[in-house]
Amino acid sequence: MLLHLYAVIVAVATAVLIFAGGLVTSTGSGLSVPDWPTTYGWNMFTFPLEKMVGGIRFEHSHRLIASGVGFLIVMLAIWLRLAEPRRLVRRLGYIALAAVITQGILGGITVLWFLPDPISIAHASLAQLVFCLTISIALMTSPGWKRGYVSHGAMPDDRPLQAVALATTALVYLQIVVGATMRHTDAGLAIPDFPLAFGQLLPPTWDGKIAVHFAHRVGALVVTLFAIATTGHVFYHHRSRPELWRPSALLLVLLAVQITLGALTVLTQRQFIVNSLHVVTGASVLATSLVLTLRTRRARFDTNAGSKEQDPAYGLPMDVRRAGPIGPADPIGSVRGRA
Amino acid sequence: MTALLRFSLALVAAGSIACGGGTPQETASAPAPAVSNPVDPATAGGLTGSIKLEGTPPASETINRRSDPYCEQLGEARTQNFVVSNGGLQNVFVYVKDGLGQMKFPVPTTAVVLDQQGCTYAPRVFGIQAGQPLEILNSDETLHNIHALPMNNREFNRGQALKGLKHTHVFTTAEVMVPFKCDVHNWMNAWVGVLDHPFYAVSGTGGGFAIQNLPPGTYTIEAWHEKLGAQTQMVTIGPKETKELSFTFKL
Known part of the structure; x- marks a missing residue:
């Protein structure tokens, strides 16, 4: 249940990140920070708050939120690796991790190359796939999904x-x-x-x-x-x-x-x-x-x-798995797989 | 392998013939040899004139600069798209568009300065020669990025986080006009006309302009405005002659 809750938080954070990305393009702030991964020469995380003015507010916030979401997805992938018995869901975690890393690189490239349309469009499109992956993981770790509705x-x-x-x-x-x-x-x-x-x-x-x-x-x-x-x-x-x-x-x-x-x-x-x-x-x-x-x-x-x-x-759940063999009365749909 | 090599050589040879590879003599007419520094002070003339605006320009608007407290505390700033006084239009780039042939002109080594001061560009419209250094200066106690968006030159985007920082850039190719913008402060815009000769001017207060030391000849003169586009006129300058020329932009 904790894993599901965490996955929901990751999905919500990803939605916030998409909104922040929308603000960057909507305000034309995509190039207000010309360098990457630094910000005006500062380490991204030590950039002074008082210097976040004009378009930098949107672009730098987007980068910070993206870093946070990236970290959350790393933790999610690790958690799934350690606690998730279903191979498919574990794989979704790995794919989400690879996608969010690619997404970060695309975001950096598009800044360094002055927002070429194909890269920027790919960045926007991949963001939606990352969101879909986090949503899928949140859904598949939910109690309802596990019970098979x-x-x-x-x-x-x-x-x-x-x-x-x-x-x-x-x-x-x-x-x-x-x-x-x-x-x-x-x-x-x-x-x-x-x-x-x-x-x-x-x-x-x-x-x-x-x-x-x-x-x-x-x-x-x-x-x-x-x-x-x-x-x-x-x-x-x-x-x-x-x-x-x-x-x-x-x-x-x-x-x-x-x-x-x-x-x-x-x-x-x-x-x-x-x-x-x-x-x-x-x-x-x-x-x-x-x-x-x-x-x-x-x-x-x-x-x-x-x-x-x-x-x-x-x-x-892993605790049930560890408890021992599953009896025939188990309501999980996987019983079908054993038949 | 040998057959592949032969085939490749044959392909290259065929390609050379098909693409017209040959000596320069095959072209229709050889260009005239370039003349370096062809301005003779004894015969050089000039061009003076004014830029007029017909019609009522839209009223300038107050720029919302709340996104940067430094810029906001500088006081009210207004849009500068149409700067008109006594019917004359300021910030129009006037230059010799055509007629100089193959003449080559020395490139000044003195830098043209584009200053970011008071959260605006100074000057807003200016000219420079290709190869001449452009010094971009941040005189503000806030961050700026200077983002040039040329079509024929190399695009660049540099951050200047501290007051006093300078960046020097050299445009390599003539291009009219190259826009600049600051993505931090979206109201900041400037334009530079990059030319391979020194015959340009920007209209000042009242719309007046002057281009001097122009060799005698017949020229196409273009006047460019950031909102109203460009107009051209032909003019012939005789030896030691200064011609009057006026452009009228209509709204």
């Missing part, structure tokens, strides 16, 4: 739901990558009005920036349709399962907030708080969709992981 009967293996939920998550991620491209190519106001484009349904004129911006708007529509299809399916077929309808409801709420923030970003000429909230809410939409997707596949995870590892104590 059996309190409302056996978890259904609903293939259509799994497919549409997975497609929704993939589309949300793609939409975020397009959004990152829009941000880093300065196309956020390429279409200055909303909901129309230059007063029309379709832009009367096209260039690269307008195309990226318009793709992001179309993407929002597509994501919304898929999210409605997913949640509609859940509400119709699985309304008795809180582990499915709760993230579904949250997904719809977050999506509504996100679209509103997107519109406000344009209408306020990219006001930096609104713009940054749009970034972190996008990450929250992705995380919620991912949680829903993973939960729809909970039964598959049992089978797949168990068959590879042949671990009869799959999903059990």
Whole structure:
């Protein structure tokens, strides 16, 4: 339980980091600290607080928070290595560690190379993957996941739901990558009005920036349709399962907030708080969709992981594992793996 | 292996022929030889004039400098996009865009100074010759980063954390204009025109400018403003002649 709590803290910290990163780009502060990993020649952690002025407040804070999240993920990977019996979850910890290190290097490179678009977009996109990894670990270490959500009967293996939920998550991620491209190519106001484009349904004129911006708007529509299809399916077929309808409801709420923030970003000429909230809410939409997707596949995870590892104590806390052999009455889904 | 070597040699030879590899005589016309320091004081003329602004410029706005207590305590600062007095527009970069042919001019060794003072750049618009040192100075008791965003020269971004710090940079290629910005203080902007000759000026109070020691000839003169873009005019300067030229920007 402590491990799960810690994983949740890491995931929340990662969301805060994404918001801080959004503030850096929204205020145009990405190059306010020209050097890396030092800050104006100081060691990052000894940079005087009184010198954190102007854009440095955003960029240096982002670096400090990133260092903190990096440390938290290192500890998480170690904790998982020591205490987590499931190979998949341990591996997620290692991948998260590798991803956050890569993310830090990308962040440094993008500063030293004057924010080249591909590196900055990769930095923004990888941030979302790091967040997804921390969310996945938090979910998979949760008591509900470990129990297999059996309190409302056996978890259904609903293939259509799994497919549409997975497609929704993939589309949300793609939409975020397009959004990152829009941000880093300065196309956020390429279409200055909303909901129309230059007063029309379709832009009367096209260039690269307008195309990226318009793709992001179309993407929002597509994501919304898929999210409605997913949640509609859940509400119709699985309304008795809180582990499915709760993230579904949250997904719809977050999506509504996100679209509103997107519109406000344009209408306020990219006001930096609104713009940054749009970034972190996008990450929250992705995380919620991912949680829903993973939960729809909970039964598959049992089978797949168990068959590879042949671990009869799959999903059990270490203290239970250490207590001895598991009896046939054990409610854990891993019993299936032994049968 | 030998066959591979032969094939490679044949490929290189074919490539040379296809790409037009050959002697310089094959080009349509050889460029005229460069003339070093071609200004003859006995015949040199000049250009004077003014930059006018038609229309009412947007009122300057107070800059919010609360993000840095040092800058805030310096007092109110206003935007400087349009500095107009008596109908004349200041901070317009005027230069000889074309007409100097292959003439080469000595590069001054004296540095042009760009100062960060009072959380603003001084000067806001200026010129420099390619190869001439640019000394960037921090006269403020706060941090600045000096970030140049050229298209043809090398981009650079240097931090100056302490008052009195200097950084010298040399632009290698002519480029009009190279913007500077401070990412710490997002209201700080400056522009430099990098040229391979000394015939440029920046309009001062009232919009006046003067370019001196110009060899006789016919030139394209361009006037550039940070918000209003560029205008060009042709002018012919005779020996010892000083021509008047005025540009009018419209809002």
